[in-house]
Amino acid sequence: MAITANIGVFNSEFIASLSDGHSIEAASLRELAKTLFRVGVVPGNVQYQWRAGQRMLTAGQQAAFAAEMRSLGGNSTSLALIQSAYQPVDGHAVQAE
Numbered sequence: 386m387a388i389t390a391n392i393g394v395f396n397s398e399f400i401a402s403l404s405d406g407h408s409i410e411a412a413s414l415r416e417l418a419k420t421l422f423r424v425g426v427v428p429g430n431v432q433y434q435w436r437a438g439q440r441m442l443t444a445g446q447q448a449a450f451a452a453e454m455r456s457l458g459g460n461s462t463s464l465a466l467i468q469s470a471y472q473p474v475d476g477h478a479v480q481a482e
Contacts, residue, residue, distance in 0.1 A: 387425075387427065387430050388403055388404050388405055388424060388425050388426050388430065389403070389404040389426070389430040389431070389432065390402065390403050390404070390409075390421055390426045390430065390431050390432070391432045391433070391434050391436070392417070392431060392432070392433050392442060392450065393433075393434075393435070393436055393439035393440065393441065393442070394439060394440040394441075394442060395438060395439045395440070398410050398411065398412060399411045399412070399413070399414055399416075399417045399442075400439065401417055401420075401421055401426075402436075403424070403426070407424075409421065409424075414446060414449060414450045414453060415453055417450070418450060418453040418454050418457060419457065421454070422454065422457040422458070426454075427454075427458065428451060428454035428455050428458055431450070431451070431454065433447050
């Protein structure tokens, strides 16, 4: 089953809530995209839904994030390089590198 991600902003950190129950926090959209790609989220499985206490990404941020995800998906060496560094932490947010 594909993992989906809901992206938002909380306290100046980008937060991704994953359908598998994990949360990922990152200081930049590029870091967040790399981490989501690493855990198997594909560009078509990203949503930008508002949740209480979070800010929505602007249209420009959404476009930049989608472009970064597509860029990662189009590079055949990205998956091997990025996945090698990922180690999930159950029950806790995974901090992007």
